[in-house]
Amino acid sequence: MSQMTVYTARNIRTMNPSLPEATVVAVKDGRIIEVGTLESMAPWLEAHDHVVDNRFKDHILMPGFVDPHLHPTIGSMLLPCHWVTAMEWQLPDRVSPAIKTHEGFMDRLAEIERSLSDPREILISWGYHKIWHGDVYRKQLNRISDSRPIFVCQRSFHEIVANDAGIDWMEPARDELERHEQVDLETGRFFETGMFLALKSLKRIMMDPERFAQGMAQMKKLMHRGGETTVGDMAFPLTDEAFEWEMLSDNFGSDDAPFRIAITPRGINDMASYGGRTADELKRVNELEERSTDKLRFTNSIKLFADGGFNAELMQLLPPGYIDGHHGEWMMAPEVFEDLARLYWNAGKQIHVHCTGDLGVELALSVLEKLQAERPRFNHRFTIEHLGVSTPEQVRRIKDHGGIVSAAVYYVHELGEAYWHGSIGFERASQMSRMGTLERLGVMTGFHSDFLVSPPQPLKLAWVAVNRIAESGAVLGERERTSLDFAMRAITIDAAYVLNMENEIGSIRAGKLADFTVLEADPWETPLEDLKDIPIWGTVFEGRPFPIK
Amino acid sequence: MTTRIPITILSGYLGAGKTTIINRLLSGDHGRRVAVLVNDFGAVNIDASLIETEDDNTISLTNGCVCCSIGDDLGAALDAQAARHIPPENILLEASGVAEPKRIATHVGFWPGFELDALIVAADAETVRNRANDKFVGQLVRSQIRHADIIALTKTDLVGPEAARGVKAWLRNQVPNARIFEAPNGTLPVALAFGADRASNALSGPVEPAPHSHLRTVMCVPGTGLSRAGLARAIEALPSSVHRVKGFFRDLETGRMTLLQCVGRRHEFLEAPTDTETVLVLIGVGSDTEMNGAMDLLTASDALEADPKSTFAARISD
Numbered sequence A: 001m002s003q004m005t006v007y008t009a010r011n012i013r014t015m016n017p018s019l020p021e022a023t024v025v026a027v028k029d030g031r032i033i034e035v036g037t038l039e040s041m042a043p044w045l046e047a048h049d050h051v052v053d054n055r056f057k058d059h060i061l062m063p064g065f066v067d068p069h070l071h072p073t074i075g076s077m078l079l080p081c082h083w084v085t086a087m088e089w090q091l092p093d094r095v096s097p098a099i100k101t102h103e104g105f106m107d108r109l110a111e112i113e114r115s116l117s118d119p120r121e122i123l124i125s126w127g128y129h130k131i132w133h134g135d136v137y138r139k140q141l142n143r144i145s146d147s148r149p150i151f152v153c154q155r156s157f158h159e160i161v162a163n164d165a166g167i168d169w170m171e172p173a174r175d176e177l178e179r180h181e182q183v184d185l186e187t188g189r190f191f192e193t194g195m196f197l198a199l200k201s202l203k204r205i206m207m208d209p210e211r212f213a214q215g216m217a218q219m220k221k222l223m224h225r226g227g228e229t230t231v232g233d234m235a236f237p238l239t240d241e242a243f244e245w246e247m248l249s250d251n252f253g254s255d256d257a258p259f260r261i262a263i264t265p266r267g268i269n270d271m272a273s274y275g276g277r278t279a280d281e282l283k284r285v286n287e288l289e290e291r292s293t294d295k296l297r298f299t300n301s302i303k304l305f306a307d308g309g310f311n312a313e314l315m316q317l318l319p320p321g322y323i324d325g326h327h328g329e330w331m332m333a334p335e336v337f338e339d340l341a342r343l344y345w346n347a348g349k350q351i352h353v354h355c356t357g358d359l360g361v362e363l364a365l366s367v368l369e370k371l372q373a374e375r376p377r378f379n380h381r382f383t384i385e386h387l388g389v390s391t392p393e394q395v396r397r398i399k400d401h402g403g404i405v406s407a408a409v410y411y412v413h414e415l416g417e418a419y420w421h422g423s424i425g426f427e428r429a430s431q432m433s434r435m436g437t438l439e440r441l442g443v444m445t446g447f448h449s450d451f452l453v454s455p456p457q458p459l460k461l462a463w464v465a466v467n468r469i470a471e472s473g474a475v476l477g478e479r480e481r482t483s484l485d486f487a488m489r490a491i492t493i494d495a496a497y498v499l500n501m502e503n504e505i506g507s508i509r510a511g512k513l514a515d516f517t518v519l520e521a522d523p524w525e526t527p528l529e530d531l532k533d534i535p536i537w538g539t540v541f542e543g544r545p546f547p548i549k
Numbered sequence B: 001m002t003t004r005i006p007i008t009i010l011s012g013y014l015g016a017g018k019t020t021i022i023n024r025l026l027s028g029d030h031g032r033r034v035a036v037l038v039n040d041f042g043a044v045n046i047d048a049s050l051i052e053t054e055d056d057n058t059i060s061l062t063n064g065c066v067c068c069s070i071g072d073d074l075g076a077a078l079d080a081q082a083a084r085h086i087p088p089e090n091i092l093l094e095a096s097g098v099a100e101p102k103r104i105a106t107h108v109g110f111w112p113g114f115e116l117d118a119l120i121v122a123a124d125a126e127t128v129r130n131r132a133n134d135k136f137v138g139q140l141v142r143s144q145i146r147h148a149d150i151i152a153l154t155k156t157d158l159v160g161p162e163a164a165r166g167v168k169a170w171l172r173n174q175v176p177n178a179r180i181f182e183a184p185n186g187t188l189p190v191a192l193a194f195g196a197d198r199a200s201n202a203l204s205g206p207v208e209p210a211p212h213s214h215l216r217t218v219m220c221v222p223g224t225g226l227s228r229a230g231l232a233r234a235i236e237a238l239p240s241s242v243h244r245v246k247g248f249f250r251d252l253e254t255g256r257m258t259l260l261q262c263v264g265r266r267h268e269f270l271e272a273p274t275d276t277e278t279v280l281v282l283i284g285v286g287s288d289t290e291m292n293g294a295m296d297l298l299t300a301s302d303a304l305e306a307d308p309k310s311t312f313a314a315r316i317s318d
Helices: A042-047 A072-078 A102-115 A138-144 A164-169 A174-178 A192-206 A209-225 A241-252 A278-289 A334-346 A358-374 A392-400 A411-422 A426-430 A435-441 A458-467 A484-490 A493-498 A528-533 B018-027 B074-082 B101-109 B138-146 B161-174 B190-194 B228-236 B288-299
Strands: A004-013 A021-028 A031-036 A050-053 A060-063 A065-070 A089-091 A094-096 A123-128 A150-154 A159-162 A189-191 A228-236 A260-265 A296-298 A301-305 A350-355 A383-386 A404-407 A445-447 A516-519 A536-541 A544-547 B005-011 B034-038 B051-054 B058-061 B066-069 B090-094 B114-124 B150-154 B180-183 B216-221 B242-250 B257-263 B266-271 B279-284 B312-317
Touching (some): A065 A445, A065 A493, A072 A209, A072 A228, A102 A123, A102 A138, A138 A164, A150 A192, A159 A164, A159 A192, A192 B101, A209 A228, A209 A536, A278 A334, A350 A358, A404 A435, A404 A493, A411 A426, A435 A445, A435 A484, A458 A528, B005 B190, B018 B034, B034 B074, B138 B161, B150 B161, B228 B266, B228 B288, B242 B288
Parallel strands (some): A301 A350
Antiparallel strands (some): A021 A031, A536 A544, B051 B058, B058 B066, B216 B279, B216 B312, B242 B257, B257 B266
């Protein structure tokens, strides 16, 4: 048995309402022994060998932050790209500043090009968005380099723009590119299905194991800087199960990685190929769960999908729909969704459903209502993931049927104003990510980054929820702001509940795993608009301090 | 002449009968080397005696067809077909039930080495009208039908002739001039799925009959050159019982041999080798009178020349 460590702190925000604040926490073998003061825990200290560690005497301890929904695989693919972004991103080895003009975009890209030491490197940039960066064309990219292939990838992969060197480097011959309806060689744009031609060549680079491993190393640093100690991989695998499992095991399975990942398998192996053989799907999921370890753990949950991506404007909307009249898409046929939801409901699993638009939420709720009628369950934690556009009445129904929410709160910050002007109008755009309603109706809610939808920085998510400061700096939807308590619960104990792990993590109390996020300032003593800027010292993972280097 | 492999997309919402169509097409004795790309490999159900080899994601059949699973990378699945020792003559691609057909048509129709032949949408006579009004998928089902070159109306035997007529009337109301083919038991003749045989440039070989169906093929060798503009106008005016037109003709304006391909309401003109023989082939479900009338309409597109019309016409029907 190892020695007990007694951490003193300026304050400990336990997120346990029975003992909300403390100054000392005793830790042994990775678990919390007791929380309180040196006086209150005297019986423990007298009975056991211990050291008092005062390194946090000027710091605030919080439970290790929980990010219940992100995608380590997508992050690992894109982090090694060169980022030029409209929002500021603090990356482990660099800051990608907020660049909101066309000139700014081109200048930054040119600067990156000049900084590359290897003349053979293919320059792949990520983060371009027309709303802020205007049109980027082949000839403009040629001016940056006429010899190095340059590919500018749109933020949510709507399009890729290439220079001439890039077009020449690609596999397909020019005449095959020329005839494509969604490739425009004059402007160098590969959009929608035309983009697959560009990706065909780029994938060889992006899925290179060495590059991918570098991406995963950056991913870990980024999560650590955000103060995260537990994250949910909310749909395993992305594409290649064996490769992704190997990468996760190598990078997150070791003792020096201060995280655990709660892995939620896809409830459908291949979106298109589901043939109604539910027994096969259940068997696959159950077999995956047998791999569970402390650090890569399966939590009796599965992920299903309703409607399309929010950033891609493919969410399914109830009337009046989109301003331009286009339609969203279903990621799974509604009947398939219902079929699989019933399978996993009856198997006692927790069902997470990707829902971005109010018609998507409607589908999830109508199925939940059916399942409750067929075979009522308590504590099922049917989770609406994202909740982009929704109605207040739907939130009431989520509550009535025992559902919970894992929310993409960042949408309103990045896209609120853009969707007001260009997609769905003010009323619905200003109420996207309606966290205030969730709080008023008492719906259990976690906040997630869904990285790369938003940065894996829970304090930044909480900042969005309490302020709803949109990208211009204006407040959007003030009635949907939440209290600080609600927001801080949503990145700790309530996020742990979403992952079915609230008995082990999410608050600081005797018996739980000793995961702490160490802050330089107390969120409750910080102006709400500065919440995101509280410096993070690092984390303690299962009792071991991991400072941010 | 193009050397791209033509793709026929089989779209349609869940339960529309796509899998039955695929199973029948795969086991049919039609002499066409077809690769069928499916989403759900497990649903493919073929008599074991027709299977030559089988592995995790490919079944090779004794009739020269193969069936492969698409997996999660459509482009890679197409590349694998193009890379085969003997590439297929045609590809039938099963679209996911929730795919917007126009998007998938653009994706595969412009994939290097491939081109779109036809977009066939299966519609279930029993359920299509309800589905088209469904709160969740109504818009998608209507969009699938609207974008079809040819609608394969399945399960008509289950609803009876009167109800089938009702569904057809409703479909035509949704899509004026819709090309509808009744496929009660899931039989989609290869001539309808892939058009007249590509193997012979001149299309002059025997035109295959389509057993057990009401599909007719009408062939004609126009005695003169034809005008593109005239043909385009004639195609607009074709009755909805004509599903496909393919032919080689001498373009009156340019004097060049030209290939006309028309599926449903969509047509294109392409350059053809100079030594191709002139011929027009119509495939459809009209009566003899209707089909011959349609052929007359097309061959009348000789506005620049005065002289004789068809010198030869062959008609094959079951």
